[in-house]
Amino acid sequence: MKTYLECFPCFLRQALHLAKICGLDEAKQKKIIDHTGSLFAQIDLNATSPEIAYFIHHELKKFLGKDDPYEQTKEKNVAEALKLLPVLNSHLLSAANPLHTATRLAIAGNVIDLGAQESFDLTKEIESVLTADFAIDDFTSFAADLAKAKNIVYLGDNTGEGVFDKLFIEQINKPLIYATREKPIINDITIKWAKKIGLHTVCTVVSSGAKTPGTVPKQCSREFQQTLTNADIIISKGQGNYEALSDTSLPIYFFLKAKCQVMADHIGVPLGSYLLIKNQKSNL
Amino acid sequence: MKTYLECFPCFLRQALHLAKICGLDEAKQKKIIDHTGSLFAQIDLNATSPEIAYFIHHELKKFLGKDDPYEQTKEKNVAEALKLLPVLNSHLLSAANPLHTATRLAIAGNVIDLGAQESFDLTKEIESVLTADFAIDDFTSFAADLAKAKNIVYLGDNTGEGVFDKLFIEQINKPLIYATREKPIINDITIKWAKKIGLHTVCTVVSSGAKTPGTVPKQCSREFQQTLTNADIIISKGQGNYEALSDTSLPIYFFLKAKCQVMADHIGVPLGSYLLIKNQKSNL
Numbered sequence: 001m002k003t004y005l006e007c008f009p010c011f012l013r014q015a016l017h018l019a020k021i022c023g024l025d026e027a028k029q030k031k032i033i034d035h036t037g038s039l040f041a042q043i044d045l046n047a048t049s050p051e052i053a054y055f056i057h058h059e060l061k062k063f064l065g066k067d068d069p070y071e072q073t074k075e076k077n078v079a080e081a082l083k084l085l086p087v088l089n090s091h092l093l094s095a096a097n098p099l100h101t102a103t104r105l106a107i108a109g110n111v112i113d114l115g116a117q118e119s120f121d122l123t124k125e126i127e128s129v130l131t132a133d134f135a136i137d138d139f140t141s142f143a144a145d146l147a148k149a150k151n152i153v154y155l156g157d158n159t160g161e162g163v164f165d166k167l168f169i170e171q172i173n174k175p176l177i178y179a180t181r182e183k184p185i186i187n188d189i190t191i192k193w194a195k196k197i198g199l200h201t202v203c204t205v206v207s208s209g210a211k212t213p214g215t216v217p218k219q220c221s222r223e224f225q226q227t228l229t230n231a232d233i234i235i236s237k238g239q240g241n242y243e244a245l246s247d248t249s250l251p252i253y254f255f256l257k258a259k260c261q262v263m264a265d266h267i268g269v270p271l272g273s274y275l276l277i278k279n280q281k282s283n284l
Numbered sequence: 285m286k287t288y289l290e291c292f293p294c295f296l297r298q299a300l301h302l303a304k305i306c307g308l309d310e311a312k313q314k315k316i317i318d319h320t321g322s323l324f325a326q327i328d329l330n331a332t333s334p335e336i337a338y339f340i341h342h343e344l345k346k347f348l349g350k351d352d353p354y355e356q357t358k359e360k361n362v363a364e365a366l367k368l369l370p371v372l373n374s375h376l377l378s379a380a381n382p383l384h385t386a387t388r389l390a391i392a393g394n395v396i397d398l399g400a401q402e403s404f405d406l407t408k409e410i411e412s413v414l415t416a417d418f419a420i421d422d423f424t425s426f427a428a429d430l431a432k433a434k435n436i437v438y439l440g441d442n443t444g445e446g447v448f449d450k451l452f453i454e455q456i457n458k459p460l461i462y463a464t465r466e467k468p469i470i471n472d473i474t475i476k477w478a479k480k481i482g483l484h485t486v487c488t489v490v491s492s493g494a495k496t497p498g499t500v501p502k503q504c505s506r507e508f509q510q511t512l513t514n515a516d517i518i519i520s521k522g523q524g525n526y527e528a529l530s531d532t533s534l535p536i537y538f539f540l541k542a543k544c545q546v547m548a549d550h551i552g553v554p555l556g557s558y559l560l561i562k563n564q565k566s567n568l
Binding site for chain 2: 006008030038
């Protein structure tokens, strides 16, 4: 997906949110705004949005002298998601089609995102996703392709979402490779957090090698690029992975919620839409 | 009103909108983003939001080599407002309390704003404002103070809104000074446009002397500062004038719609609220 200039005000908003999360006073928050603004001229519009977000957050982390400013946020998000496990499990137990329900719950988990927004209501999201009309819903095709797939790759997104991902993967009950980011970036999932959540007990957890908040193929390790090439089916969570991969011909199903106007307009759906999209450029 | 750092992403959004209005291609739009970002470090947070908006727009106008990039937008906005005159007049003719209806219509006109947002639906706004529950509604007090006022000052805001202002001023039917901006800034009203709309036929039109998109007292001419001091009642339209004047003790009634989250949060009302607020710091 191309990078839109409309994302720049959002990059600035993210920088301010980061400054607040770090507990900076207003004068120092202003310095973060100033520094972020001064970085814009170094940004090439040919870069993908996750690459630009990485560049800005990387520079800000240097500026702040903090390697993982979202550590506490991730902890909080995971705790919040774990609290919902009884509700999630009861939905799955009573489901007419557990894979369908698990898929929808996995998409609900995608709301735990600090890139595109700053606040969310997870409980409300769960109720909403189960009954919503999806703006694009390729579930039938997804279920058929999943049933015959041997090499399944799952691209994680945000950390708290990992709790929902685990339930979904348990439901699939097939060998699967779950990929995380290489290093902490915003509130995205890393190997450390995937293990804390216990994802390694239900599938193979690997790093994609990408430090960007989105699995940009050229930012991935050679080994993971090969993993993507060998996949029969790739489940891609969230906006960042969509931005990184929507122009490829990989056999992807995108699970996401259109959380910002730029994304909604790009896909051509209303803001807030739930989406399960088969990559039309693939041979799926 | 203090300046919030949350306004900076919005300043950037405004700059991008300006670049688009000027018909720049994407590479040049990016230059506007870069230039705007580079200006942030020069901005003092003690300045009011209208002063900051002025600084940014002034710098961008120099950068673009255009003195009034919103000229065509203003023309379009006025034409659109004029088309609604029959509807507005019919509402006034059938009104149980014409001053009340004219007040509400004047507030509806405030939606023609390119500072806080980029699009609006004026017809929908008119229907909505007439029946809405205002989040703060000091109309009764306003009507009583207006009835006894001798020196009435009206602070215009956006250009198209002037059409609504004129109807309201006709309804008041008392001598009144209508103040515009000193020079073109965003889509705000100037003397030239006030005359085109015919405001000078129903009241005395003057420039406040302020070039900022909000009547910041210290940016006004000495003469207009005196006009403000002598006023028995000041009718202040829109967010920019609110930002400029809400900390003064002037005898103001603010007519506005809370069009952005920062403003809504500051006042403590839901986003999109209509407001008629008596300045509590005044002796009104």
